[in-house]
Amino acid sequence: MENGFLCRDRFQDLLEALRSLGYQCIGPQVRDGAILFVALVAAEELPRGVRDIQAPGSYRLERTAGPRFFGWANGPQALKPLVFAPREVLWRAERAEDATIRFIPELPPPLRLAVIGVRACDLAALDLQDRHFLGPPAEDASYAARRASLFLVAVHCSDPSDSCFCASTGDGPRASTGFDLALTELDDGFIVESGSGRGAQLAASLALDAVTGDMRSEAAAQAEAARARQRRRLPSRDLRAALFARLEHPRWALVAERCLACGNCSSVCPTCFCHAGVETPELDGAASVHARVWDSCFTQSHSYIHGITVRSDTRARYRQWFTHKLGSWHEQYGRSGCVGCGRCISWCPVGIDITEEAAAICTGTGHD
Amino acid sequence: MGEPAVMAKKPRVAVHKFSSCDGCQLAFLNLGEDLLRLSSMVELVHFAEAGPVDPDAEVDIAFVEGSISTAAAIERIRSVRSRSRFLVAMGACATAGGLQALRNLADGAAWVADIYAVPAELDLLASSTALAQHVRVDLELWGCPVSGRRVVAAVRALLFGVSPVEEQDKVCLDCKRSQTVCVMVTRGLPCMGPVTRTGCGALCPRFGRDCYSCYGPAENSNVEALGRRLEGVGLSRTAAGRRFLSINSAAPPFTEAGRRRAQDHE
Amino acid sequence: MTDLMVPHEAEVVERISESATIFTLRLRFRDGSRHARYRFVPGQFNMLYLYGVGEVPISVVSDPQDDALFDHTIRAIGRVTRGLSRLQPGDRLGIRGPFGCGWPLEQAQGHDVMIVTGGLGCAPAVSVINYVMRRRQLFGELVIVQGVKHAEDLIWAQRYHRWSRMEHTQVMVAADVGTALWPWHVGPVTELFAQARINASDTVAMMCGPEGMMRVAADHMRALGIVEGSMWLSMERSMHCGVGRCGHCQIGGKFVCKDGPVFNYTQVKDLLPVRGL
Numbered sequence: 041m042e043n044g045f046l047c048r049d050r051f052q053d054l055l056e057a058l059r060s061l062g063y064q065c066i067g068p069q070v071r072d073g074a075i076l077f078v079a080l081v082a083a084e085e086l087p088r089g090v091r092d093i094q095a096p097g098s099y100r101l102e103r104t105a106g107p108r109f110f111g112w113a114n115g116p117q118a119l120k121p122l123v124f125a126p127r128e129v130l131w132r133a134e135r136a137e138d139a140t141i142r143f144i145p146e147l148p149p150p151l152r153l154a155v156i157g158v159r160a161c162d163l164a165a166l167d168l169q170d171r172h173f174l175g176p177p178a179e180d181a182s183y184a185a186r187r188a189s190l191f192l193v194a195v196h197c198s199d200p201s202d203s204c205f206c207a208s209t210g211d212g213p214r215a216s217t218g219f220d221l222a223l224t225e226l227d228d229g230f231i232v233e234s235g236s237g238r239g240a241q242l243a244a245s246l247a248l249d250a251v252t253g254d255m256r257s258e259a260a261a262q263a264e265a266a267r268a269r270q271r272r273r274l275p276s277r278d279l280r281a282a283l284f285a286r287l288e289h290p291r292w293a294l295v296a297e298r299c300l301a302c303g304n305c306s307s308v309c310p311t312c313f314c315h316a317g318v319e320t321p322e323l324d325g326a327a328s329v330h331a332r333v334w335d336s337c338f339t340q341s342h343s344y345i346h347g348i349t350v351r352s353d354t355r356a357r358y359r360q361w362f363t364h365k366l367g368s369w370h371e372q373y374g375r376s377g378c379v380g381c382g383r384c385i386s387w388c389p390v391g392i393d394i395t396e397e398a399a400a401i402c403t404g405t406g407h408d
Numbered sequence: 409m410g411e412p413a414v415m416a417k418k419p420r421v422a423v424h425k426f427s428s429c430d431g432c433q434l435a436f437l438n439l440g441e442d443l444l445r446l447s448s449m450v451e452l453v454h455f456a457e458a459g460p461v462d463p464d465a466e467v468d469i470a471f472v473e474g475s476i477s478t479a480a481a482i483e484r485i486r487s488v489r490s491r492s493r494f495l496v497a498m499g500a501c502a503t504a505g506g507l508q509a510l511r512n513l514a515d516g517a518a519w520v521a522d523i524y525a526v527p528a529e530l531d532l533l534a535s536s537t538a539l540a541q542h543v544r545v546d547l548e549l550w551g552c553p554v555s556g557r558r559v560v561a562a563v564r565a566l567l568f569g570v571s572p573v574e575e576q577d578k579v580c581l582d583c584k585r586s587q588t589v590c591v592m593v594t595r596g597l598p599c600m601g602p603v604t605r606t607g608c609g610a611l612c613p614r615f616g617r618d619c620y621s622c623y624g625p626a627e628n629s630n631v632e633a634l635g636r637r638l639e640g641v642g643l644s645r646t647a648a649g650r651r652f653l654s655i656n657s658a659a660p661p662f663t664e665a666g667r668r669r670a671q672d673h674e
Numbered sequence: 675m676t677d678l679m680v681p682h683e684a685e686v687v688e689r690i691s692e693s694a695t696i697f698t699l700r701l702r703f704r705d706g707s708r709h710a711r712y713r714f715v716p717g718q719f720n721m722l723y724l725y726g727v728g729e730v731p732i733s734v735v736s737d738p739q740d741d742a743l744f745d746h747t748i749r750a751i752g753r754v755t756r757g758l759s760r761l762q763p764g765d766r767l768g769i770r771g772p773f774g775c776g777w778p779l780e781q782a783q784g785h786d787v788m789i790v791t792g793g794l795g796c797a798p799a800v801s802v803i804n805y806v807m808r809r810r811q812l813f814g815e816l817v818i819v820q821g822v823k824h825a826e827d828l829i830w831a832q833r834y835h836r837w838s839r840m841e842h843t844q845v846m847v848a849a850d851v852g853t854a855l856w857p858w859h860v861g862p863v864t865e866l867f868a869q870a871r872i873n874a875s876d877t878v879a880m881m882c883g884p885e886g887m888m889r890v891a892a893d894h895m896r897a898l899g900i901v902e903g904s905m906w907l908s909m910e911r912s913m914h915c916g917v918g919r920c921g922h923c924q925i926g927g928k929f930v931c932k933d934g935p936v937f938n939y940t941q942v943k944d945l946l947p948v949r950g951l
Contacts, residue, residue, distance in 0.1 A: 074594055099593050126584070131679070133726070133768065177932065178678055178917070300603065300637075303581050304580050323560055332914070339581070346751045347752075354628060360924075363926075371928075568724075
């Protein structure tokens, strides 16, 4: 529902309104040469005039004199670390003198977070993470606690990067669902729309102007341009059959020659969910902390069972990541695991491009 | 990795030194409160840098720092092995020959002649080598220096009667877990993280500099692909090769990657 | 809400040494009401937590009706399992579970049953054999096929001898490499399949062992006339969570921990021949 127009110089009102509801704001800021989502207090901290120039294996920021806060595509992370934490303590075991063991579950601190500047691809990825962590056999307690605390303020993407292909996956550049508020950024301010009851309530508390017809047509043109600008695409939204018919395609070995098996693609991927259980006993042995940490299908330990590493080489590991992302996700969660954010392309140190590999593997018979 | 024998209630521990800078022993000493706790849980029978000296003591766990670079050292490491139930190679020198293994690839005798007044007084082997080339090693803790956290974790595991966890994933994973921004992708720095064994917690990238691989090669390291990439970010072929020929030059994947580039240049 | 991720304290009541590296832990939950509520079916597994060390998935081998204790037969091969091998009666550990789908034992009732195992001590299949033996009248002919690489790898030889003396039960054991005193077949175990005394079209087959072995065994069973939909197998993959979340156990689109570990052959037959999936 369209609520009105928020002038750029009133953006701080939005942050204050969220804070008054008990939310800590998280928003995009320039840190170490990238757009990171960190604690946001003042609108001045937003990356005004900043653009991101992305290419395979490369990410650079550039400052312009432009007025916009959200004129960039994305950074290495957005929502994933906020809900699926890189390290999450699940429980703590304590052993008494008589050798009895007590298990004490741990949950993340009950922080209410409002995330400003979420993209359509981030929301699509969050929906996939929800399906994974909140589905049967039971909700994951830690994820559920973090997820329930989120207030999501989306900003429709107006400046996709060279790596982006959300139009091809059908996940962007406009956010259509999953947000509390969504903003369309124009030079003078933001068209505000709400996607939830609490979003509408919050919008109602802001001093908004009327949205004009000119604003609407500018917004529509901007969305269309953002779509048209994307050059990369996947051959199809469902590559499951194509990939599983080509498990012995020669391309897997070729990509393995270039791939570092460093796991960066899976770490920046907003839908990758693999994690490892790690145990950290205290030195005196009286207690031990059991946590889960982000893991990757590119590691040796990922497929290790009693003396055997199932996926011992990079060919098998890359194939696992790729066929899972674009293939088996359909079987597991009813759609592809790729939302077209392009992070795996930009943040791969050697610039391997998922769209290029998909085209090479999925076209032809698989025996060429 | 060796099978840890069931440890005594209070295992006897020795810390030995071979060709090295003592930095790994310092990592031990720098444990602070954990060192005090540790010393109440184990019996430190030999640790020259900390006080107790009894190099010939029979022990449950021996931490060995340094590489083997003299004939006498070969005899001594065999002796240490025979007196230790569980032997831990600690640090880059012990696991890969260390910085001093650079001479394996060069004219070591010429270096010696350039530096020492009376070279004949040195009894040097032709190469500096890892402990595992001379004796059975039960656990390798890589790093220059080794991380104190890993030393503590190893002792704790052995006290529980299990093998310590072997960390062999790449530094990149810890970079991403700590949400450190990639210095290679954003700044084109010649980072060695994608081929380097983690254990440091991505220390250098967290402070904005490129990893220089002091923890040695990770498992399944694609040194060729990284070598090409290092050239892609602006390093000459020789300079890219030198990135591999540093602290862990004698670790096989690094020796090969470095040498190939050096030879191509000649 | 029950948190499936948090273990519960259990106690080792008995430890049985099966071979130099294989042992059985007989366990019960310390909390009596939890123990009373605990239900599993053969083929399911628990996550066993060794204090301060970590967790490992192990199938339950005891009979669901023996509810005083539940048993795990374990091979000491990794850091956790070697640590578990040192546990003694009275020692404590953590248990989460049971997880996964078990064997199709109700579907198999009234039919002949062929159980094929390979490799060292295949505990998940032994639970089925014991289950069928206890309820012998519910099933038709029982054929037990076990293949090992080397004759010395066979554990529980006495059990195979004992089973072979039971009525309506056929035991076929083979070793690729025999020894002088080896009483059974020397050669690939599949050479014995043709001798199976079953009505193939009315047989439910259950397999457990290395994937290559199961793939070849399935081909031979199909040749006998056993229909693919009646063949079941237990898969193994790395598992850290047990509930389909950690991602380690995937093979194709399947999570072995929650979609398996017991699968119908038709679910995985396309994946079995591919190395490194």
